[in-house]
Amino acid sequence: MPDFLESPNGTFPSVCSLDCPDQCGLLLHKENGKIIKVEGDPDHPVTKGYICNKVRHMTERIYDEKRLKYPMKRIGAKGEGEFVRISWDEAIETITSRWKELLNSDGPESILPYSFYGNMGNLSAEGMDRRFFNRLGASQLDRSICNAAGAVGYKYTMGGSYGIDPEDTIHSKLFIFWGVNAVSTNMHQVTLAQQARKQNGAKIIVIDVHQNKTARLADWFIPILPGTDTALALGLMHVLFAENMEDSSFLEQFTIGHEQLREHVVQYDPVTVSAITGVPAEDIVKLARMYGETSPAFIRIGNGPQHHDNGGMFVRTISCLPALTGQWLVKGGGAIKGNSAYLAHNADRLQRPDLLKNKETRVINMNLLGEALLTLDPPVKALFVYGTNPAVVAPAVNKVQKGLKREDLFTVVHDLFLTETAKYADIVLPATSSIENTDFYTSYWHHYIQLQQPVIEHFEESKSNVEVFRLLARGMGFTDTAFNDTEAELIDQALTNPLNPYMEEINYESLTKHQYLKAKAKFPDKLPTPSGKIELYSEKMQQDGYPPLPTYIPLVKDSEHHFQFIAAPNHNFLNSTFANQSKHVGLEKEPEVVINLFDAEKLGITHGDQVRVWNEQGECVLKANVGDTVLPGVAVTQGLWADDKGTKHLVNTLTPDRIADMGGGATFFSGRVSISAAPSL
Numbered sequence: 001m002p003d004f005l006e007s008p009n010g011t012f013p014s015v016c017s018l019d020c021p022d023q024c025g026l027l028l029h030k031e032n033g034k035i036i037k038v039e040g041d042p043d044h045p046v047t048k049g050y051i052c053n054k055v056r057h058m059t060e061r062i063y064d065e066k067r068l069k070y071p072m073k074r075i076g077a078k079g080e081g082e083f084v085r086i087s088w089d090e091a092i093e094t095i096t097s098r099w100k101e102l103l104n105s106d107g108p109e110s111i112l113p114y115s116f117y118g119n120m121g122n123l124s125a126e127g128m129d130r131r132f133f134n135r136l137g138a139s140q141l142d143r144s145i146c147n148a149a150g151a152v153g154y155k156y157t158m159g160g161s162y163g164i165d166p167e168d169t170i171h172s173k174l175f176i177f178w179g180v181n182a183v184s185t186n187m188h189q190v191t192l193a194q195q196a197r198k199q200n201g202a203k204i205i206v207i208d209v210h211q212n213k214t215a216r217l218a219d220w221f222i223p224i225l226p227g228t229d230t231a232l233a234l235g236l237m238h239v240l241f242a243e244n245m246e247d248s249s250f251l252e253q254f255t256i257g258h259e260q261l262r263e264h265v266v267q268y269d270p271v272t273v274s275a276i277t278g279v280p281a282e283d284i285v286k287l288a289r290m291y292g293e294t295s296p297a298f299i300r301i302g303n304g305p306q307h308h309d310n311g312g313m314f315v316r317t318i319s320c321l322p323a324l325t326g327q328w329l330v331k332g333g334g335a336i337k338g339n340s341a342y343l344a345h346n347a348d349r350l351q352r353p354d355l356l357k358n359k360e361t362r363v364i365n366m367n368l369l370g371e372a373l374l375t376l377d378p379p380v381k382a383l384f385v386y387g388t389n390p391a392v393v394a395p396a397v398n399k400v401q402k403g404l405k406r407e408d409l410f411t412v413v414h415d416l417f418l419t420e421t422a423k424y425a426d427i428v429l430p431a432t433s434s435i436e437n438t439d440f441y442t443s444y445w446h447h448y449i450q451l452q453q454p455v456i457e458h459f460e461e462s463k464s465n466v467e468v469f470r471l472l473a474r475g476m477g478f479t480d481t482a483f484n485d486t487e488a489e490l491i492d493q494a495l496t497n498p499l500n501p502y503m504e505e506i507n508y509e510s511l512t513k514h515q516y517l518k519a520k521a522k523f524p525d526k527l528p529t530p531s532g533k534i535e536l537y538s539e540k541m542q543q544d545g546y547p548p549l550p551t552y553i554p555l556v557k558d559s560e561h562h563f564q565f566i567a568a569p570n571h572n573f574l575n576s577t578f579a580n581q582s583k584h585v586g587l588e589k590e591p592e593v594v595i596n597l598f599d600a601e602k603l604g605i606t607h608g609d610q611v612r613v614w615n616e617q618g619e620c621v622l623k624a625n626v627g628d629t630v631l632p633g634v635a636v637t638q639g640l641w642a643d644d645k646g647t648k649h650l651v652n653t654l655t656p657d658r659i660a661d662m663g664g665g666a667t668f669f670s671g672r673v674s675i676s677a678a679p680s681l
């Protein structure tokens with residue numbers, strides 16, 4: 001195996017560690033032991049040398065002066081950000097002695113790990129950490145902030161995270177980007193669509209509440225009212241059945257419930273659906289005909305519409321569409337919501353749930369962090385945050401910050417930066433960047449698994465997640481051999497997965513030789529649904545208290561505020577990552593709120609005004625972008641901006657912490673706000 005660390009100069013393969021479906025292959029250019037340039041790896045079969053602007057500027061993040069260099073303890077008030085340097089020994093001793101006290105006084109469930117996929121590496125995000133917290137018996141975290149509702153909805157229809165191979169979409173003749181801003185969030189799917197457009201004359205349709213960057217390059221942008229997409233999909237089914245565009249033999253052989261569905265969608269005629277969705281009836285018919293008559297037709301199911309009260313049902317419904325027209329059998333047809341089932345590793349061997357003795361250990365939904373910190377009984381007394389920045393990214397963030405301020409809460413944050421969350425910590429630990437570690441990466445969009453080997457030495461005194469949890473295990477006196485495994489051993493254990501037939505022969509050794517390997521993915525003949533077929537009618541859903549057929553359920557109207565507020569991601573940040581990098585901030589300029597001219601005129605707001613966006617939870621001050629890129633009654637903002645004092649850019653101040661219909665998912669986009677001119681700055 002080559003030792004990348006030993007060579008001070010050269011070009012080394014790597015993989016992007018960010019929470020992004022593309023999971024690009026990278027080439028790191030190293031000079032005198034330092035990375036001087038980050039490029040795309042031209043040999044990577046899917047990403048082919050192209051990477052986004054965010055990561056092209058990654059060296060600035062890796063060597064940022066603001067990076068945490070050593071452990072620190074807090075000396076100022078919580079949230080103020082005043083810390084002094086301590087040693088690793090002192091940090092581990094302080095943490096483990098406090099935790100040992102808590103084990104005696106309050107029991108292990110008083111300790112809560114809080115993490116997400118700031119680094120998508122499987123060892124970093126769900127390796128030694130899970131072993132450690134299982135052994136500790138800490139409260140379990142339900143990691144539901146991203147795609148939980150949609151994942152459950154998709155599973156009811158399809159049995160698991162099985163989509164088509166994105167490389168096949170080069171053959172598609174119709175692309176529907178449904179609630180996905182792919183130009184910013186899945187750029188290689190756009191590249192494939194553009195190629196198909198050139199080669200096959202493919203058409204690109206975008207269905208979104210906002211004419212975003214992706215909509216701007218579409219052949220047809222269909223604006224829709226937030227949270228009404230299920231009704232649109234049912235309207236399409238109505239027309240497909242009414243005009244005999246369904247594929248009867250596919251329905252007969254591979255689905256259950258198509259007769260019930262046919263009857264059920266009679267009520268969703270284009271006029272009714274138009275009144276719900278804001279999409280003109282003739283456009284509903286036109287879209288249904290395009291979808292019914294074009295093959296291969298591909299749907300990229302986005303994450304946006306499942307961040308609503310009815311998000312699970314949205315995904316459950318859209319994923320029925322390719323079955324109606326038999327598109328799953330056509331190369332390049334079908335859909336992708338996610339593809340993680342093909343690359344599933346052996347999570348039990350990696351995470352060791354057997355180390356958790358109390359199988360009744362409480363589970364806390366991460367979307368309810370604020371509530372959990374403020375109201376749970378017995379209370380959470382210690383929090384360990386890593387790979388996420390909840391003081392910015394969590395819904396109803398005011399509550400989260402109030403909880404983090406609790407004097408009796410002992411908080412540790414492990415990160416590369418003194419994030420907004422870290423400012424509330426008692427102890428801050430410096431994290432390595434992903435290119436300083438060994439890890440393996442599995443995309444949730446393409447079918448490749450990739451290896452990261454350390455290319456540079458650890459930055460100052462920083463440590464990887466795996467290293468930190470090894471130290472904590474030692475500090476707690478845990479003697480289990482599980483804490484001795486090396487990174488290579490962890491990878492081999494995770495990749496020994498008899499339940500996944502697609503990844504045979506992929507292991508640490510083969511990855512060191514090839515850098516990326518493709519799972520032998522094949523759309524399953526028999527799906528892991530109760531019937532083994534695509535479930536248009538789901539008895540399981542009925543048992544779980546849902547309508548068994550896809551059904552439109554309106555959003556919760558939580559207040560009379562005029563605007564439905566969509567606080568979506570932006571182009572140059574990745575969630576809150578890069579919101580502290582001046583280059584990235586410079587490219588975004590400042591946070592805006594996009595509203596329709598019709599609303600702006602009524603409110604006396606002109607394009608470019610600073611406006612007050614508010615509801616009962618709090619307020620933000622954003623720059624008005626007035627035009628026709630959203631429908632009246634809709635307000636869109638983009639980006640999770642840093643919470644610099646006084647800027648009022650923290651959009652999650654305004655988002656609800658209600659839980660979605662399925663999977664304990666987040667409802668970031670289902671809140672309402674009012675907008676007023678002339679804010680009191």
Ligand SMILES: Nc1nc2c(c(=O)[nH]1)N[C@H]1C(S)=C(S)[C@@H](COP(=O)(O)OP(=O)(O)OC[C@H]3O[C@@H](n4cnc5c(=O)[nH]c(N)nc54)[C@H](O)[C@@H]3O)O[C@H]1N2
Nearest residue numbers: 179180181185207208209226227302303304569571574575
């Ligand atoms: N540049 C960049 N890339 C990213 C991220 C980032 O922050 N920045 N985040 C990463 C992460 S963690 C994720 S989960 C993915 C998310 O990436 P996407 O799957 O693209 O999901 P979102 O960006 O959340 O939302 C996509 C679109 O949904 C729209 N939308 C909101 N509500 C509705 C609705 O009711 N109906 C319809 N049709 N559209 C609606 C929004 O306007 C937005 O344009 O991106 C990843 N990649």
Ligand SMILES: Nc1nc2c(c(=O)[nH]1)N[C@H]1C(S)=C(S)[C@@H](COP(=O)(O)OP(=O)(O)OC[C@H]3O[C@@H](n4cnc5c(=O)[nH]c(N)nc54)[C@H](O)[C@@H]3O)O[C@H]1N2
Nearest residue numbers: 116118119146386387388389393414415431567575576577
């Ligand atoms: N309003 C609104 N809010 C949202 C969303 C939205 O669309 N709108 N999107 C939601 C979604 S889909 C998601 S996925 C969440 C994501 O939210 P987060 O998971 O919090 O993502 P980031 O803000 O990128 O924060 C990741 C943090 O991990 C740190 N990190 C990176 N690598 C490592 C490592 O190896 N070790 C350690 N210890 N730390 C590391 C980074 O420095 C960074 O501070 O945000 C959610 N919040």
Ligand code: SF4
Nearest residue numbers: 016020023024052055
């Ligand atoms: S953020 Fe996404 S598009 Fe950008 S380099 Fe990473 S994987 Fe590729």
Ligand SMILES: [Mo]
Nearest residue numbers: 019145146147
């Ligand atoms: Mo996400």
